[in-house]
Amino acid sequence: MKDPVNILKEHDLKHTKQRVRVLEEIALDKSAVSQPELEKKLGKEIDRVTLYRILNIYEDKGILHRIMDMNGTANYAICSGSCSEHHHHDEHVHFNCTNCLKIYCLAVTIPKVKMPAGFKANAVSATAYGICENCNAI
Incomplete structure (x- = not known):
């Protein structure tokens, strides 16, 4: 991952201590992180409302993308370099x-999906369910 301060500058965002910390914490994990997990990890550094706002700004600016888990909880991962404020390219x-x-x-690309006449897809997602490499090693 690029330096958090540079990421914020590239997206015309002020680099506050809280914004940098959120990016640093998300980058530490190989997996996506939920807001409740981030709240626990960041402790008293950032309150819940500020964290919520930061995550929304990052998603709007194309810095993070949101993935819903099996329980309907939003999880966040760093976007690829091709994402922008106007379009996420995390297919x-x-x-x-x-x-x-x-x-x-x-790093598995979703195949192109041909939409029926009259339908226009703005994004396509695919989720695979199973046992990860860490759990398989146990």
């Missing part, structure tokens, strides 16, 4: 481990 498979419940972004 890859997400893997949801049914054992540890972690979500991973996989």
